[in-house]
Amino acid sequence: MxxxxxxxxxxxxxxxxxxQNTVKRLQSHGARTKVVGTGASGDKTLLADREAEKIxxxxxxxxxxxxxxxxESGEIGQRGAxxxxxxxxxxxxxxxxxxxxxxxxSIAIVRGRRLxxxxxxxxxxxxxxxxxxxxxxxxxxxxxxxxxxSETSNIRExxxxxxxxxxxxxxxxxxxxxxxxxxxxxxxxANALELCFLAExxxxxxxxxxxxxxxxxxxxxxxxxxxxxxxLSTKSGDKLLTRLEMKERFSFVSSANPQLQKVILxxxxxxxx
Ligand SMILES: [Mg+2]
Numbered sequence: 287m288x289x290x291x292x293x294x295x296x297x298x299x300x301x302x303x304x305x306q307n308t309v310k311r312l313q314s315h316g317a318r319t320k321v322v323g324t325g326a327s328g329d330k331t332l333l334a335d336r337e338a339e340k341i342x343x344x345x346x347x348x349x350x351x352x353x354x355x356x357x358e359s360g361e362i363g364q365r366g367a368x369x370x371x372x373x374x375x376x377x378x379x380x381x382x383x384x385x386x387x388x389x390x391x392s393i394a395i396v397r398g399r400r401l402x403x404x405x406x407x408x409x410x411x412x413x414x415x416x417x418x419x420x421x422x423x424x425x426x427x428x429x430x431x432x433x434x435x436s437e438t439s440n441i442r443e444x445x446x447x448x449x450x451x452x453x454x455x456x457x458x459x460x461x462x463x464x465x466x467x468x469x470x471x472x473x474x475x476a477n478a479l480e481l482c483f484l485a486e487x488x489x490x491x492x493x494x495x496x497x498x499x500x501x502x503x504x505x506x507x508x509x510x511x512x513x514x515x516x517x518l519s520t521k522s523g524d525k526l527l528t529r530l531e532m533k534e535r536f537s538f539v540s541s542a543n544p545q546l547q548k549v550i551l552x553x554x555x556x557x558x559x
Contacts, residue, residue, distance in 0.1 A: 289369055289397065294406040295419060298393045300419070301345035302410040303308045305338045305375060308388030309382070309412050312337065319383050326532055327500055334382055338375035338391060346371045358504045360532050365541075370396040370530060372505040376412070378476025385530035387413040388394065390479035394521050401528050407509035409478050418482040420513035435515040436487035439545035441553070445470045447480045447492035449499075458498055464553040481507025484515035484540055491541040491550055495521045499536050501528060516540050517547040521554055 290361040312318060313333045339358045346354050353367035357374045361473065371393060378389030394407040409418045417559045418433070420426040426433050434541050448461065465471045474480060477499065485491045485507075492511075508526075512518060515540060516538040518526055528536050539554070541547035 287358040290351065294395055294421075295408075297345060297349070298395075298406075298408045299417065299419075302391050302393065302408060304341045304345075305413050306410060307414060308337050308341060309334050309376060309389075309391075313382065313385070318385070325358040327357050328503065329357075329539060330377055331358050332376070332383060335376045335379055339373070340499055342371075342373050342375050342393065346373070355502065355530065355532060357500075365380070365480055366489050368397065372396060372501055372530065373479060374465070374502040374506070375523065376473075377478045377503045380411075381475045386475065388479065389413065389476050390475045390482075392503060394505035396505070396530060398478060399530065401505065401508065401526055401530065402435040404505055404509045407506040409482050409506045411482075418485065418507075418510045420510040422509065422513070424513070426510045426513040428482070428486055433484060433486040433514050435511070435542035436490050437543060438490040439470075439549070441467050441542055441546070442469060444468050444490040444546060445472060445488075446550075447472055447489045447493075448479075449473055449477060449483065449496065451475075451496075452498070453496050460554065461495065463556055464550060467553065477503045478507040479514075481511045481540065484516055485511045486541065491539070491546060493521075493539045493550065495537045495539070495554065497535055497537045499538060500530070501530055501534055504528075504538070505530075511540055516542060517544050519547065519551070521551070523551045 323331045325331045351368040352361040353370045374392040382389045392409045483489045
C-alpha cells in the first residue's frame with residue numbers, strides 16, 4: 287500500500303467525529319463515571335475511554351501496515367509495521383468524568399522510530415468540535431484555517447501552561463521563579479489540547495517538568511504545535527528524543543518562539559532557595 291498518497295486527514299477526521307458523537311452520548315446518558323478496567327498506561331479506563339478507543343482502532347486497523355499505540359490497550363498490530371499510529375482516544379478523562387468541558391481525542395501518524403518522524407496529527411476538541419490538524423512541513427490548521435503561535439517573548443506578559451498534577455515538592459520549588467515571573471499560570475487538564483492552545487497563540491508556553499508526560503497524550507499536539515511555530519525541547523534545552531513506547535515518561539518545555547523558550551529554560555536552570 288502506498289502510504290505517501292494515503293488520505294490520513296479524511297480517515298482521522300471522520301473517525302474522530304465518530305468519537306465526538308459517542309463521547310457526547312455517554313456524557314449525557316449517565317454513563318459518564320462508569321469504570322470498565324485499567325488501561326495499559328495504568329490509569330482507570332472509563333466506558334468512554336474504551337468506546338472511543340474502539341472507534342479509532344477499528345478505523346486505523348483497516349489500513350495495512352499500521353501498528354497502533356493506544357492509551358488503554360497498549361500496542362496493537364505487527365511490530366514490523368511501516369507506520370505507527372499513536373492515539374489517546376480520550377485525553378482529559380477526569381475532566382470528562384466531572385463534567386469539566388475540556389477533553390479531546392489525539393491521533394499522530396509516525397513513519398519511522400522517532401518523534402521527529404511524525405507525519406500527520408489531529409487533535410479534536412470533543413466539547414466544541416474544533417479540529418486541529420498538521421502535516422509535517424505543511425503548517426498547522428484549526429478548522430481548516432492556518433494557525434500560528436504568539437509573538438509574546440516577555441515572560442511578564444506570558445500566559446504559561448504548567449502541568450503541576452502530582453508534582454513532588456522539589457519539582458514544585460524548581461518552578462517557583464518561572465511561575466512567579468509570568469503573567470499567569472494555567473492548566474486545564476488535557477495536555478494534547480493545551481499544546482493546540484499553544485499552537486494557536488491562546489497560551490504562550492506549555493511545560494511539564496515532572497517527568498510524567500506519556501507519548502500518547504503528547505505526539506499529536508507536538509506536531510501541531512511545532513508546525514504552528516512552537517519551539518520544543520527537554521527541560522535542559524536538548525532535542526526531544528523520546529522513545530515511542532507506552533512505558534516512556536518524559537519532561538518537555540514548549541514555547542511560542544525561541545526568545546521565550548530561552549527565558550523559560552534559563553529560569554528553570556536557576557535554583558530557587
Ligand atoms: Mg486518555
